[in-house]
Amino acid sequence: MxxxxxxxxxxxxxxxxxxxxxxxxxxxxxxxxxxxxxxxxxxxxxxxxxxxxxxxxxxxxxxxxxxxxxxxxxxxxxxxxxxxxxxxxxxxxxxxxxxxxxxxxxxxxxxxxxxxxxxxxxxxxxxxxxxxxxxxxxxxxxxxxxxYWDGASMILQNIADGNLDSLKGKKIVLLHLDAPFGKEPIPLMQAYAEKHGFTLLPIPVGLKEMQNQSAQWLQIRRERPDFVVMWGWGAMNAGALTEAAKTKFPMDKFVGIWWSGSDADLKTVGDAGKGYRSISWSFxxxxxxxxxxxxxxxxxxxxxxxxxxxxxxxxxxxxxxxxxxxxxxxxxxxxxxxxxxxxxxxxxxxxxxxxxxxxxxxxxxxxxxxxxxxxxxxxxxxxxGGWMLQWDGAKFVKSSDLLKADEAMIEPLAxxxxxxxxxxxxxxxxxxxxxx
The missing domain is CATH 3.40.50.2300 (Response regulator)
Structure with missing residues (x-):
């Protein structure tokens, strides 16, 4: 190599x-x-x-x-x-x-x-x-x-099966890199949480914690969220996927932004990563x-x-x-x-x-x-817009038709x-x- x-x-x-x-x-x-x-x-x-x-x-x-x-x-x-x-x-x-x-x-x-x-x-x-x-x-x-705000909108639409009101009363963890990149979706996701009645819980991952996220995943186990949305990059992605597999978190409830959808990261967990999804504007x-x-x-x-x-x-x-x-x-x-x-x-x-x-x-x-x-x-x-990709154990496959962001929600904030x-x-x- x-x-x-x-x-x-x-x-x-x-x-x-x-x-x-x-x-x-x-x-x-x-x-x-x-x-x-x-x-x-x-x-x-x-x-x-x-x-x-x-x-x-x-x-x-x-x-x-x-x-x-x-x-x-x-x-x-x-x-x-x-x-x-x-x-x-x-x-x-x-x-x-x-x-x-x-x-x-x-x-x-x-x-x-x-x-x-x-x-x-x-x-x-x-x-x-x-x-x-x-x-x-x-x-x-x-x-x-x-x-990124488009990506957050598409992720929420997908996990809500197109009806964001169905998220009312649910809890969504945003596992994010503690950097400007990771904090980018927070304003929009908070606005969605207020509008549709779900709880958003941001959990940051510091640069020194990317490969050892035991504290973050202990918190996730305690909180028992309905979904975990990952805004990760680099070593953080593989670290999170490894912890999710180790703790047997349901992979079909684990969704990432497009920079959290790398083949190399998913190959570290292989079959254990089946069901993990990542929104993507490329295929x-x-x-x-x-x-x-x-x-x-x-x-x-x-x-x-x-x-x-x-x-x-x-x-x-x-x-x-x-x-x-x-x-x-x-x-x-x-x-x-x-x-x-x-x-x-x-x-x-x-x-x-x-x-x-x-x-x-x-x-x-x-x-x-x-x-x-x-x-x-x-x-x-x-x-x-973009597609939701899903890991089948060996590669990413499309698991949705083309999704589009809710620009009526995003544009005023932007x-x-x-x-x-x-x-x-x-x-x-x-x-x-x-x-x-």
Whole structure:
């Protein structure tokens, strides 16, 4: 098995090789940098996503020569999921990359005010600060295809079988990482609890407790909740699943957000994890055209950093989908501005004008891998919806039709929180020209 240090060396070597092979003229390439985390306590879940992101970009360079004749320079700046290092990586790369991908919610919150000044779009697919979807306030931030609050809404709808009033009198534990990411769903879930009469009990898991959650699960046994919703990442997920299996907590009452649905984590418990569910805005389709092209042009040529079996994983293929978002924004900007090499400002327009319907997703080889959605100047997420995936003992399978969040519940809270953020960080520029 490749060590993390080996992965880092390989990544650097491949990046330098790609740079060396580019044409001499700078205008023939665009730089897309990822603030990655292949080291640290979140590496096990972060690495497959990074590998998928990287392999899609490499495939386009190998198969098509890039995007409309422009090579993609995919680069990484290692953060270890550390907010301070993430801020350093942002400063180091903002002059070269046309987009920043901060990854952790903590790093996203750090770079969010800077993006207005530096005029660099933030791409935070399915993570970050949920009100960033309000494009009139957060002009430079994008969190397609759906937000954490959307995820919380879909989870509650699913466990309530579509009738949230049926949760009245029930108790739901929110087992969450004690970090900005883990606290993200609390305001919305509290609003749902007040409206529908259930009890929400947040139970935090500290960074030093991720692999030993005996205290948290002792509390869960005492509380006897009707459901446990997990907002976990990295080593926390495997730790929670192991404790749930050990204490024989009913797995069909245990549901996670999309970052708590990693194949590698579930393989640690195998059959004991049967019934566990995770909401997801992506789904692995290994025989899709895009995945087969990645296999042909990257995997089979020995150019991937992915581990054996990772190709079929939810997280690896989610990384492919994420890079597709960036590429489609580049394409949209190229067409609109009639240019080959887009600027960060032009790319921002591209992110505001993503139109990924079923027909177009089929055209680019992504059928079934992500729900259709579109963005606008006011809607920076798209609110695509997602599927509930369930572990069958060996892999994740779909256990629901496409679910959609209750935007009538979410939007007023998102607008209020966006306004509160802007007022707390005044003077805060907003897009007054946006009417949609």
């Amino acid at each position: 490749k060590t993390l240090s080996r992965l880092g060396l390989l990544s650097a070597a491949v990046a330098m090789g790609a740079l060396a092979g580019l044409p001499a003229l700078a205008e023939d390439s665009v730089n897309v940098t990822n603030l990655s985390y292949r080291t640290g306590p979140f590496a096990a879940t972060g690495t497959p996503v990074m590998n998928g992101q990287r392999d899609y970009m490499l495939m386009l360079n190998e198969r098509d020569g890039g995007v409309n004749g422009v090579k993609i320079v995919y680069d990484e700046c290692e953060t270890g999921y550390n907010t301070e290092k993430g801020a350093e990586c942002y400063e180091k790369t903002k002059g070269s990359s046309i987009v920043t991908q901060p990854w952790s919610t903590g790093i996203t919150l750090q770079v969010l005010p800077k993006s207005n000044v530096d005029k660099i779009p933030i791409l935070a697919p399915g993570y970050g600060f949920s009100p960033m979807a309000e494009g009139k306030t957060f002009t430079w931030a994008f969190n397609p295809p759906t937000t 692995p389709v290994s025989d899709s055209k895009v995945m087969q092209d990645i296999k042909t042009h990257v995997i089979d040529k020995g150019k991937s950093l992915s581990a054996p079996g990772e190709f079929d994983y939810v997280f690896y293929q989610r990384g492919v989908v994420i890079s597709m978002f960036a590429v489609e924004a580049i394409k949209a900007a190229q067409a609109h501005f009639d240019t080959k090499v887009v600027t960060p400002e032009q790319l921002r327009w591209g992110f505001e004008n993503l139109k990924l319907d079923d027909a177009y997703l089929a055209e680019i080889g992504f059928t079934g891998m992500v729900p259709p959605f579109s963005t606008s100047c006011a809607n920076h997420a798209g609110h695509s 607008i209020a929180e966006a306004k509160k953020y802007a007022e707390a960080n005044a003077p805060w520029p907003t897009n007054e020209e946006c009417k949609m």
